[in-house]
């Protein structure tokens with residue numbers, strides 16, 4: 330199966346936008362056993378687009394293009410491809426209605442130029458855009474026209490904005506492709522997400538127990554980011570799903586509680602879902618993370634059911650006034666200390682009547698460290714129905730990474746407390 334990806338956009342060539350479509354689409358396809366053979370990025374120029382598509386049509390079973398379907402003068406993909414294939418453009422009344430409704434629902438005037446997006450190449454399947462106006466388009470190019478043989482090439486054009494492209498691809502293109510592509514050997518893939526363990530440590534623990542399955546064809550992959558390591562298990566051929574399930578069972582037995590999700594869920598999603606299931610409320614008392622914990626929690630749809638408030642108490646006085654941390658504790662131990670983290674969490678929980686309160690206080694750097702409390706020192710407090718506890722960490726990173734890692738440790742404390750370990 331030859332699958333090619335063509336990303337269009339002048340902004341990609343100028344380095345103004347990171348080509349996240351390349352990574353996202355390749356990943357989505359790979360998770361379904363479809364590996365992209367070739368990928369190119371090109372500017373929004375008719376010649377570049379038609380040349381890239383013509384070349385790909387000479388060998389590919391599936392071609393995906395991204396971008397250039399909008400209403401502006403640099404959106405040239407639809408016209409360029411229609412001309413290359415000799416397909417006249419026709420106005421699609423359903424797309425016209427969709428565009429009109431899109432603007433009326435938002436109480437916005439409809440610019441006349443938007444109607445160009447309803448021009449559809451003859452014979453194309455239209456993929457309605459649930460989050461924008463430009464539809465995606467699919468064309469079947471018969472074999473013999475650009476490449477020898479009778480096999481057709483499927484040419485799929487997707488809009489540029491990620492929030493439009495991603496749902497269109499997942500909800501329309503993937504199911505569509507799966508019904509049309511020739512049957513492939515069975516393929517199974519499972520991702521286990523971990524936090525609190527390094528990549529080499531994870532590998533050391535699971536390599537031995539998985540060796541016989543690896544010898545029999547299981548593909549074991551790791552994706553390490555700061556504060557997280559994903560373990561990916563893949564198998565192809567008869568019994569693929571059973572082999573992956575068997576491997577996952579062994580990985581769970583070895584790694585246990587450090588696994589926080591199966592699939593793609595973020596740690597904050599796991600935590601919020603668990604709180605929702607328990608109907609419990611959370612309050613945050615942050616210092617060095619500056620609201621980043623609250624940001625992560627509120628990234629999860631449905632967080633309002635469980636997230637009561639987040640307080641960023643940076644100054645000592647704020648810790649006293651908003652969290653009832655005692656002036657004596659602050660004076661005796663300093664703001665970055667175990668007793669203060671404890672009082673922040675306990676104070677927040679009591680004062681605001683939540684089931685759980687998480688607190689963080691630390692030294693992000695570059696200044697402010699001491700021998701007893703070097704830069705990167707963090708205390709994470711957790712107050713809940715079972716009492717208050719504090720953990721100490723040393724996160725020596727730049728400020729942004731420091732915030733991420735600290736928020737990860739805090740969320741993980743709560744996850745473990747909630748007992749929602751391996752899923």
Ligand code: ATP
Pocket residue numbers: 336337338340341346347348349350351395396397398399400401404463487488489490491
């Ligand atoms: P529009 O209606 O916005 O013109 P379009 O389908 O014509 O949509 P483009 O104009 O090519 O798409 O891209 C719209 C926006 O989508 C870009 O400004 C950019 O922010 C984002 N985008 C486009 N291509 C990519 C890409 N490969 N990776 C990440 N983001 C992208």
